[in-house]
Amino acid sequence: MLHKYTTHSANKEHRDVPSGHDKHAVPKSYKLLSDSLQHLALDGDFEAANKSNAMHSRYTIPQVGLPSETAYDLLHNELTLDGNPHLNLASFVNTTTSETARKLILQNVDKNLADNDEYPQLIEITQRCISMLSQLWKADPETETLGCATTGSSEAIMLGGLAMKRQWEQRMKKAGKPTDKPNIIMSTAAQVALEKFARYFDVECRLVPVSHQSDHHLDPSKLWDFVDENTIGVYVILGTTYTGHLESVEEVGDVLTQIEEQNPNWSNKSIPIHVDGASGGFIVPFAFTQEQMSNYKLARWGFNHPRVVSINASGHKFGLTTPGLGWILWKDNEYLLPELRFKLTYLGGVEETFNLNFSRPGFQVVHQYFNLLNLGMKGYKELFDQSLFAARFFSLALMESEEFKGNIEIISSIHQRIDGNKATLKDCLKSPELFKPGVPLVAFKLSNQFHEKYPEIPQAMVSSLLRTKGWIVPNYPLPSSTDKSNKWEVLRVVFRTEMSLDLIQLFIHHVYQAIEKLITCYESVPDVLSSEERKDAIYKMLRILAAPESAENEEENTRRKKKNYRGTC
Numbered sequence: 001m002l003h004k005y006t007t008h009s010a011n012k013e014h015r016d017v018p019s020g021h022d023k024h025a026v027p028k029s030y031k032l033l034s035d036s037l038q039h040l041a042l043d044g045d046f047e048a049a050n051k052s053n054a055m056h057s058r059y060t061i062p063q064v065g066l067p068s069e070t071a072y073d074l075l076h077n078e079l080t081l082d083g084n085p086h087l088n089l090a091s092f093v094n095t096t097t098s099e100t101a102r103k104l105i106l107q108n109v110d111k112n113l114a115d116n117d118e119y120p121q122l123i124e125i126t127q128r129c130i131s132m133l134s135q136l137w138k139a140d141p142e143t144e145t146l147g148c149a150t151t152g153s154s155e156a157i158m159l160g161g162l163a164m165k166r167q168w169e170q171r172m173k174k175a176g177k178p179t180d181k182p183n184i185i186m187s188t189a190a191q192v193a194l195e196k197f198a199r200y201f202d203v204e205c206r207l208v209p210v211s212h213q214s215d216h217h218l219d220p221s222k223l224w225d226f227v228d229e230n231t232i233g234v235y236v237i238l239g240t241t242y243t244g245h246l247e248s249v250e251e252v253g254d255v256l257t258q259i260e261e262q263n264p265n266w267s268n269k270s271i272p273i274h275v276d277g278a279s280g281g282f283i284v285p286f287a288f289t290q291e292q293m294s295n296y297k298l299a300r301w302g303f304n305h306p307r308v309v310s311i312n313a314s315g316h317k318f319g320l321t322t323p324g325l326g327w328i329l330w331k332d333n334e335y336l337l338p339e340l341r342f343k344l345t346y347l348g349g350v351e352e353t354f355n356l357n358f359s360r361p362g363f364q365v366v367h368q369y370f371n372l373l374n375l376g377m378k379g380y381k382e383l384f385d386q387s388l389f390a391a392r393f394f395s396l397a398l399m400e401s402e403e404f405k406g407n408i409e410i411i412s413s414i415h416q417r418i419d420g421n422k423a424t425l426k427d428c429l430k431s432p433e434l435f436k437p438g439v440p441l442v443a444f445k446l447s448n449q450f451h452e453k454y455p456e457i458p459q460a461m462v463s464s465l466l467r468t469k470g471w472i473v474p475n476y477p478l479p480s481s482t483d484k485s486n487k488w489e490v491l492r493v494v495f496r497t498e499m500s501l502d503l504i505q506l507f508i509h510h511v512y513q514a515i516e517k518l519i520t521c522y523e524s525v526p527d528v529l530s531s532e533e534r535k536d537a538i539y540k541m542l543r544i545l546a547a548p549e550s551a552e553n554e555e556e557n558t559r560r561k562k563k564n565y566r567g568t569c
Contacts, residue, residue: 021318054181062101085282086478088472089507091239092279092317092439094230101370105322105363111201113149114353114360122362125369132372134420136285136331137277139310145303146336148354149315149365153278154193155356156312156328157235160274161197164233166337169269175267177229185226186235188479188486194235194276203232212301212485215413216243218479220251227259229266233309238301239280242479242492243412244439246280249273250300250474253307272309274337275301278326278441281313286377287384288462295418296437296474309335315368318384320497325364383497385432388414390495392428394504395442403512407450411443411478411490440495445488448513456538457518459489465514471507 066074070468085095091344095107116123131149160186168178183204186194190207190289192369198205206226210216217240225232234256236247256271277284284293284301293299302308306329315325330336342353395415398408413436417423427434446459463475473491480486493507525538 010120012538049132061062081269083472084470086498089495089499090472092314092496093323093493094316094320095322095496096317097322098366098374100374104366104370108363108366109361111362112359113365113386114359119362122365126365129327129365129368130329133313133327134303134316136302137281137329138300138304139329139331140303142206142277143331144333145329145331147335150326150328150355151314151324151357151360152310152316152326153276153314153327154196155192156326157274157276157278157353158197158200158356159328160310160312161194161203161233161235162201163336164272164274165201165203166340167272167335168232168307170337171268172230177267179352181230182232183226183228183230185223187237187240187247188481189217189236189240189245189247189334189507190235190239190441191276191278202229206231207480209277209480209482210478210485211481211483213483215245216240216411216481216485217245218252218371220248223252224259227256227267227271229263230270231268233271233451236273236275237280238277238284239439241279242490243443244279244441245412246284246296246298246301246416246438248297249275249302249305249308250297253300253305256307260307268363269297270307273305273307275308275311277311277313279314281311281327282315282318282320282380282440283323284437287388292418292433292435292437292463295333298437303329303331315364318497318521319368320371320383321364323364324361324528325368325373384440386495387499388432388435389495389505390499390501391440392423393501394437394495394508395423395444396423396425396428396491398442398444400509401508401512404515407447407515409445409447411488412438412441413441413443414440418451441492442495443490443492445490454519454522457522459491461518462511462514463491465517466510466550469510471510 006108030558048182067072085091088095111122113119113121113122113126129146129149134145134146135141149157150159160480164184165182168182172179181204182202183206184198185206185208188207188209195205195207197203208218210219210228214220227394234252236249236252238246238488240247252273256273256497260266260271261500274283274286293301300308302311310328310330312326313319313330315321315327316323318408319325319327336354340354371380391412392403392415395410395412398404399410399415415428416436417427418436419434425437446457446462450457466473473493475491478486478488478490497502521541522538525541
């Protein structure tokens with residue numbers, strides 16, 4: 001995220017500093033400081049305090065540094081104001097690390113992944129991870145699969161898109177055709193990183209609108225209106241951030257074949273697919289059987305599909321590492337042209353690289369390899385089975401509990417059986433193979449029945465009230481659609497591996513309490529008010545109830561929260 005320095009921020013900090021030695025003039029904001037700085041302020045020694053500059057401004061470098069323990073206390077105390085990572089149900093990013101893994105991380109925290117010659121064993125471990133991932137993603141053992149570690153799936157997606165663009169340019173130049181108007185196709189359910197690739201690398205981004213009928217992800221039948229000879233590839237998402245659905249590589253490939261057969265004069269044949277497995281790249285190969293994937297028309301989702309040339313995944317999501325690790329693999333050497341690779345000699349050996357970043361920590365790769373060794377196929381499967389059961393348990397509780405009285409509608413499909421029969425809790429526990437595959441998340445909304453009865457209650461208030469209990473649950477609109485379903489807002493809960501059943505039951509109770517609180521407030525507003533007065537009164541009352549911010553900042557806070565929904569991915 002880009003941050004802009006403004007004199008307003010610094011000046012505001014300066015204005016907070018008392019001009020005298022009055023202990024009662026110490027601003028409330030000083031409660032963020034360490035104990036030693038608290039005493040410094042309260043004892044009235046402002047000359048010493050001003051020398052440290054810690055009280056003047058948090059946005060300038062102090063002339064005289066603080067003792068290490070004092071600086072630690074100051075930061076430690078301030079960071080306690082952050083949300084509890086375990087209660088952050090918005091994030092896909094792993095928030096738990098074993099003590100044994102922490103030991104390995106600390107032992108390797110200073111190693112630079114870019115320095116192959118200095119840390120050859122770190123590079124060897126990276127290669128082992130790539131080999132393991134290539135097997136998970138159905139690569140042909142006879143081919144030379146290539147890959148690299150990245151800072152996350154965003155970088156990996158950029159690299160995958162760039163490789164497809166260069167392949168397309170090569171084909172078009174060979175045919176003597178222009179290369180100035182490339183385009184790439186993805187659904188409107190794509191995460192913002194996919195759109196960033198198009199903007200950063202001068203590729204037209206063609207967004208295929210979704211619909212409620214298509215489960216808010218890519219409808220392959222719509223590709224006819226978007227694909228042409230200048231299409232460098234299609235991003236297919238294995239687990240959308242909005243609803244957790246898996247887009248179908250099989251069906252996209254079939255439609256592309258039909259389109260190419262209708263256009264025999266195109267020089268750009270065999271339009272490739274890049275699979276964005278940021279969330280699903282680890283879950284799918286561990287959690288779902290081949291029969292289960294086949295029954296849901298997802299039999300070939302990886303390198304076993306002829307059009308899939310590259311796949312990415314986030315190690316720091318369901319690979320269960322610390323933040324800052326992604327992976328990208330190419331099916332074969334031919335899909336990463338030599339012109340994109342750089343050979344470096346100035347670190348002591350000859351290294352070949354293809355990254356947007358250079359120097360970066362190597363301990364996440366160590367953590368990934370540790371997880372693969374420690375958990376194995378069985379361990380990963382057990383963890384993901386727990387997460388999927390938790391998501392299905394939560395969905396059924398919202399749908400069937402008498403407490404909610406039909407006030408909730410589930411938009412995600414992780415709780416649905418493939419055969420369409422009614423799911424039971426016993427099915428979830430004993431027969432997980434009967435259920436639709438997907439990412440363990442639940443997207444839900446207040447039902448039409450609820451909105452008809454309580455039209456003035458905004459759904460975002462549920463998210464705000466849950467925040468007062470410590471839960472972080474995003475409320476955001478669905479992606480651009482053909483049926484106006486993008487006007488719906490949903491609440492999304494990601495069930496990471498540390499989410500226990502007792503915590504889920506507590507969360508369900510808090511959701512119920514939030515909705516009941518909103519209904520009680522709504523019904524307390526007198527009917528004698530006019531319709532507009534009543535609507536305005538209810539909305540203002542609920543905003544004050546859920547948001548402790550001062551009234552003058554209410555509009556800005558509301559705007560900021562609405563704007564930032566995509567950042568919760």
